Amino acid sequence: MSLLTIKELTKFYQADKVAVDHVSFDLKKGECLGLVGESGCGKSTLARCLLRIEPIDSGSIYFGNQAIEHLNERNLHLFRKKMQIVFQNPSAALNPKLKVKESLIDPYNQYKKELDLSYFSYTSKDAFVKQLLEAVGLPSHLADQYPHELSGGQRQLVTIARAISIEPELIVLDEPTASLDVISQKAVLTLLTELRKTLNLSYLFISHDLAAVSQMCQRILVMKEGRLVDEFETNHLFDNERHQYTKELISIF
């Protein structure tokens, strides 16, 4: 069953510059779908469009069976709690003036009335934050620290903890390992794989790192200059029928 279906999505930057050009794909429930391409090819714009934080110019976005591209903020509420995003740069994704626990509690506070958590349970703010930090393997004393007191890897784990806090169905991972060192990269990828199984999550994994994508994802989309040029199962990565651009990407790694 498709969780997310994108049809002919188009987004212009200026009147004549197209960032995302008639992109169509679907993402199945429980799947980890990879999206690779070089910097500036429109991957992040696509992510922002499908999360409805960037307006789109044409096309449609279905979450389940419901089209969400024209919903207003009030009606989007139901879908917002099912989608979360993890950004590339964890330093910018956490408010430097807020303690870790204040950042972590934001999504829960927003949806607490209609949330039905199965893995986590809310008894008190501190206990909830502790559960979240434990789920990503961080010590609970970090809750009272500010982002600048944490390492880059720890910060990214905190943003992941925030994303899973409301047990969403889909998490968009926008180059989650790009600003981390190799050891942290591996830790984050392993954690994401585990969390997908325990929380029954689906991922849209955006990256320019073909190695990481092929390790994480069952299916891969290749994007170039705003268009999808190739789509294949990961085990067909080295098949001869791959698009010329995919072969170029493979040859770099």
Next chain:
Amino acid sequence: MSGLSLRLPKSKKSRLPRLVTLLGLLFIILVVIYTFVYLQHDPNLTNLDDRLLGTSIQHPLGTDQLGRDVLTRLLLGAQQTIGFSLLALISALIIGVPFGLIAGYKRGVVDRLFMRIGDGFLAFPDTIVAIVLSGLLGPGIGNLVLAIILVKWVNYARLVRSTVLSESQKEYVLVARTNGLSSAKIIRKHLFPHIVGHVLVLASLDLGKIILLISAFSYIGLGVQPPTPEWGAMLNESRPYFQSRPELMIFPGLAIVVVVLLTNMAGDYLRDHFDVKKEVQQ
């Protein structure tokens, strides 16, 4: 000797001016409150028999050219000068901060409209606005405060707008938006903490400037009107007696210097306290 100075803990060195500033401001606040409750002399009671007296037990700072007690007038002058400066400053904050928040967060047409209005106000220097308003509405402290508000609010609007503009592009605000937080909530929880520090620093530095401006305009007769005691006006009234009784000018002059110095020192302290670069170094 160099070994001795090395052993001095750094924190103690920087704590002394901070302590002096704090105690000084506390003292001034207490004095201002005290004058509301208790005064020994009527500040406006003229007594030509006792004019231009020197220091005595009854008049610790002597009397002025109309026989009024200088200490009483100096203390009440603090109420006038500091009170009206704070009134002007807080009013400017109340107008400027929300203006900047909305312009910076909403962007687009709202931002352009708000900021062009702001630019219009910014085109006039405070002195000119104060003089023009006094010409149109007559001299008086109310019009002077109005002139200060008209000029000062733009600075706060611009400061807040620029901070909000840069911060609202950061990804943590995007995350808050994907979680459906309303604009009001994002501004309150995520953006407000970023502007508090900047605004406090500018406000404390501005307070000194406003005190000087009010005193200066009272000195030339466009601010507080006689017989109400005000430091700038007291300076002006004592001017003819400068050679025979220089202390009549020295006391209010010193009061202005000390208060402005203290507010500037408080501004320095606040700037260090909220310094973003320092946060990164930590």
